Each structure stands twice: as C-alpha cells, then as structure tokens.
Amino acid sequence: MANILVVDDELGIRELLFEILNDEGHSVELAENAAQARQHRQRYRPDLVLLDIWMPDTDGVTLLKEWAATGQLTMPVIMMSGHATIDTAVEATRIGAMAFLEKPITLQKLLQAVDKGLARAPLRVVPPAQPEASPAAEPPAPPGAPRHDEPTAAAGAPAGALVLPLPGNGTLTLDLDAPLREARDAFEKAYFEFHLAKEQGSMTRVAEKSGLERTHLYRKLKQLGVDLSRAKRLA
Numbered sequence: 001m002a003n004i005l006v007v008d009d010e011l012g013i014r015e016l017l018f019e020i021l022n023d024e025g026h027s028v029e030l031a032e033n034a035a036q037a038r039q040h041r042q043r044y045r046p047d048l049v050l051l052d053i054w055m056p057d058t059d060g061v062t063l064l065k066e067w068a069a070t071g072q073l074t075m076p077v078i079m080m081s082g083h084a085t086i087d088t089a090v091e092a093t094r095i096g097a098m099a100f101l102e103k104p105i106t107l108q109k110l111l112q113a114v115d116k117g118l119a120r121a122p123l124r125v126v127p128p129a130q131p132e133a134s135p136a137a138e139p140p141a142p143p144g145a146p147r148h149d150e151p152t153a154a155a156g157a158p159a160g161a162l163v164l165p166l167p168g169n170g171t172l173t174l175d176l177d178a179p180l181r182e183a184r185d186a187f188e189k190a191y192f193e194f195h196l197a198k199e200q201g202s203m204t205r206v207a208e209k210s211g212l213e214r215t216h217l218y219r220k221l222k223q224l225g226v227d228l229s230r231a232k233r234l235a
Helices: 011-023 034-044 060-069 086-095 107-120 180-198 203-210 214-224 229-234
Strands: 003-007 027-031 048-052 077-081 099-102 161-166 170-175
Touching: 003 011, 003 034, 011 027, 011 107, 011 214, 027 034, 034 048, 034 060, 048 060, 048 107, 060 077, 060 086, 077 086, 077 107, 086 099, 099 107, 170 180, 180 203, 180 214, 203 214
Parallel strands: 003 027, 003 048, 048 077, 077 099
Antiparallel strands: 161 170
16 A cells, blocks of 8 residues: 555545545545645655646646755656647656646546656665564463463364454454455455444445445445445445
C-alpha cells in the first residue's frame, strides 16, 4: 500500500481517482489547489503525486518547478491534463515529471502509470523499534506448559495462517503467505459478510459503518463475491 496525493481542482476527478486508488489498497490524500498540495506534500510525504496542470491559483507545471528547485521533488509525479499541448508535456517531463496522462484518463493507463511510478519510488527507511523495558521476571513454568510469548497454531491451520476469532465461536483464517491482494480481499469479504449479518442486510447501515457510499459499497460487494440476494431482501 502506498500513500498517493491527488491534486486536481475538479471535484469529480478527485473523487473518481480516490475511489479507484482506494480500491487498489492505497492511502489517498486529496488537494484541490497548489496551496493544499504544498501542505499535504509536507505533512504526508506521499510516495507518488498525481498533479493536474491547469489549476486556478498555481498551475501544476509551476508547482512542479517549485518542488524541483527546493529539493522537494523526492517522489514520482504524474502530470494530468485535458488541454495541455505536447510542448507542455515535454516541459513537465524535462523538469522531473515521470509521466503525463491525458484526460479523460482510462483505468488501465492510470493503474499502469501508478504501478510504474511506485516501482521507481525510493524505499522508505523505517528506524528500528526501540527495545522495550524488560518485564518483571516470572516464575519458571512447569515443564511442558505453553509459554505466554509463543504463538499457538490452530488445529488444522496451514503454516503462515492467521486465525482470528469471530462472534458466535466462528473463526476467520487468513493465509499470510498469500499475495497481499488476496489476503486483503479475504479479510474485506469476511468484514462485510459479518456486518451484513449484524445489520440484518441493511445496506444503509453497513455503508455508514464502513464509511462508503452505497453505490461504492454495492460495487465492492460484487467485486468480492459477497451474496447480495439476502441483503436486497432485507434492506
């Protein structure tokens, strides 16, 4: 998952890009002008920026020049525009933009550009965690007794599996050896099935609980393969 900043003065474009990139598992911040973009660039240190060229206060090329001149162009930047000329695209690339997307942006081109940009993004160095203070010594456990600091595997669970308890004595098994997308989809499917059952199929309450718009929620449930027939009968 990456932190992506979307800078565009059109609300519809911002919402569309947020929905697409959020569905891909990314954390997305939105800015509607250059002033907000500067603040978000400083606060969130995005891994990638999608930057519109034509904006009311400061255009995207000028903002790109500003970041390059001040040493802040440390992340890949993808320029976007529906009216830019070839010369503008060439200039943005010369300054440091890694790609240019012409509006309306197709889903395939967007995701391809984002994947390439993130592949070029520098790895973040995470400082090592500070060692915690040693807890008070406990008396030794009897021979053969399980230790508190050792994880226990559920019976029959494959190696690398994470078994989570669910209400009603149920469990959710996540395969941590699976690709990230598959593991995330498995969790999200269980999450929505749990809340659909809890809210007796009310899509309105599940949308409020998850923070999604109803149309976005319907699309997400269909994508995950959640059975909507019960929800439609009870909603």
